[in-house]
Amino acid sequence: MAGPREPWPGHAQGSPGYRRMILALFAAGVATFSQLYSVQGVLPELSRDLDVSESQAALAVSAATLGLAVAVVGWSAVADRFGRLRTMHAAVAAAVVLGLLVPFAPGYEALLAVRFVEGLALGGIPAVALAYLSEEVAPMYAAVAAGTYISGTSLGGLAGRMVAGPLSEFVSWRVGTLVVSLMAAVAAAVFILAAPKPRGFVPVPRRTPGEPTLARKLLMNLRDRRLLALYAQGLFLMGGFVAVYNYLGFRLEAPPFLIPASWGSLVFLAYLSGAWSSRRSGTMVARFGRLPVLLGSIGVMAAGLAVTLAPWLPAVVAGLLLLTAGFFSAHAVASGWVPVLAVGGRAQAASLYNLGYYAGSSLFGWAVGLLFVPFGWPGAVACVGALMAAAAASAAALRGSPGAARRVIPRG
Secondary structure (H helix, E strand, C coil): CCCCCCCCCCECCCCHHHHHHHHHHHHHHHHHHHHHHHHHHHHHHHHHHHCCCHHHHHHHHHHHHHHHHHHHHHHHHHHHHHCHHHHHHHHHHHHHHHHHHHHHCCCHHHHHHHHHHHHHHHCCCCCCHHHHHHHHECHHHHHHHHHHHHHHHHHHHHHHHHHHHHHHHHCCHHHHHHHHHHHHHHHHHHHHHHCCCCCCCCCCCCCCCCCCCHHHHHHHHHCCHHHHHHHHHHHHHHHHHHHHHHHHHHHHHCCCCCCCHHHHHHHHHHHHHHHHHHHHHHHHHHHHCHHHHHHHHHHHHHHHHHHCCCCCHHHHHHHHHHHHHHHHHHHHHHHHHHHHHCCCCHHHHHHHHHHHHHHHHHHHHHHCHHHHHHHHHHHHHHHHHHHHHHHHHHHHHHCCCCCCCCCCCCCC
């Protein structure tokens, strides 16, 4: 059965292996999410160039996230058989090659097909990254390392949108996405070169007698109420977060703001607060415990959401900064907690979290619009607030779980 050859305490904070791990996972996050969301920044130009409607153009984003959601469970099984790092190498290399094909898609249907397959490849990073991290980093530093990976994902998503968007306006959407794909290729190379050799997990090429099947591993994780509570964080919080960014642009174009769409795209700069907070969350976990930081982060999200109701642009921006910081902090805590509580395989537990995460993005990112259209921004805020309340209520199942409370580290 897969497992470590000998007890491996993990890379300690400050060690060369730990520094390489931090750099590698940060680069992996940039490589993955810059490609995943670059198309979101070029949708108007893509719509005009390919002569499709706005909703059809948006499917270029959804196709990739759908592919990722579909693939995460399968990638977790591959990681058990062939190893965490080897699997991530294959996934990021395939994603880079497919990303370089996106700008050359001859038509709309071909673009959707390439983006879907690109999403399938990209799924190998989030499906495995946190399992790899939890097995290679000393447990007391895992939360900080997970926060660094999440900060890489937030900066990657920001970079993809902010680089591709202006280039699409001044040159073309094809040039914009090509530049992002080249940037992702550099980040992927950094990841491949920097990631330390695995020492905490030994893959087994074929299932041994008595080893649980993939279905059994998934079922074991789905039966654990603590893990279900963490999957709910991804489902509800990501759904609400994406919905805010999906519909805030429409609000800013309308009175009393009347902000042009080209300037409205600058709201993505709020992702910088997420890069900071996700990294900071690891330090806060070490001081207060995972559950207080998770609930506190949801509270910060709710406060930021309420502030966006103000009819004053600086207040809206401040609220968006708070909401984004709270979301990425909560996501870093929840996603980093999953491998700690995994009961049927770390990779499978992490893949189920990602499945809920991207399902929430697809479902609630669209469904909140059903209230936004008739009731405007207050309707959207009410719906997103309900999702946050559901996430906080779900977190009650995490009381008493390992890591929920502060861990006292002896001095000396």
